[in-house]
Amino acid sequence: MRKKRILCFLLIVLFVLPIVACGGKEIDTDQKGTETVDEQGTGLQENRSEEGTPNGRETVLPEGVEISGEEEAGTPSEGELINIIHNAESALLNLCVEGFDAEFQGTEKKGFDQASEDLLKYYTKDYLYSTWKDFYENHLGEWGYGMGELFIFSDYDTAKNSFAGMTKKQDKIEVYFSYDMRNDEYHGFDNEIAEYTYILIQLNGGWFIDEVLFKQ
Numbered sequence: 001m002r003k004k005r006i007l008c009f010l011l012i013v014l015f016v017l018p019i020v021a022c023g024g025k026e027i028d029t030d031q032k033g034t035e036t037v038d039e040q041g042t043g044l045q046e047n048r049s050e051e052g053t054p055n056g057r058e059t060v061l062p063e064g065v066e067i068s069g070e071e072e073a074g075t076p077s078e079g080e081l082i083n084i085i086h087n088a089e090s091a092l093l094n095l096c097v098e099g100f101d102a103e104f105q106g107t108e109k110k111g112f113d114q115a116s117e118d119l120l121k122y123y124t125k126d127y128l129y130s131t132w133k134d135f136y137e138n139h140l141g142e143w144g145y146g147m148g149e150l151f152i153f154s155d156y157d158t159a160k161n162s163f164a165g166m167t168k169k170q171d172k173i174e175v176y177f178s179y180d181m182r183n184d185e186y187h188g189f190d191n192e193i194a195e196y197t198y199i200l201i202q203l204n205g206g207w208f209i210d211e212v213l214f215k216q
Helices: 002-051 068-073 078-105 117-121 125-131 133-138 140-154 156-162
Strands: 163-169 172-180 193-203 206-215
Touching: 078 117, 078 133, 078 140, 078 156, 078 163, 078 172, 078 193, 078 206, 117 125, 125 133, 125 206, 133 140, 140 156, 156 163, 156 172
Parallel strands: none
Antiparallel strands: 163 172, 172 193, 193 206
């Protein structure tokens, strides 16, 4: 009888307990696995919230409103704006002088459509045709070789020294110049400050002069 009890005890130790122990480990493993999944799932949700906006909601900007960093990235510097205006006026002055040369020498001058093609790098077509087409075709002789007065910023130093600031609103820039005419031998004015405003608009990634305002 005693031997049977010992044998039963050995069987329990050798077979039953390991099975129970293994079963316990499997349960622990399952629980740990569940806990791990929960922790990872929570972590992913938290990451989404951190990368997005509070509560995981996506921010929708009103139409026409841009992030300031992107807006500033496309704004020309002071030097770039001066160069645009200087190059534009130099090209327009050269066009008008060449046209007057042809008239003065009695040769045929280029038509405005052909002559102004290069100016479309600096000006909008609407501005060129509404402001300078009639001048080129009918009024060059009234100014002759003194028409440089009309394009004072064709001189780079004058443009640089007269620059007074700029403002930007979305796709439009206003560039301000304050020109002291008292030291200008070509103008018969005393104690006069001329103020110019060049309005540039953004088209196809570039900036083009669309209007010029003058105040004296």
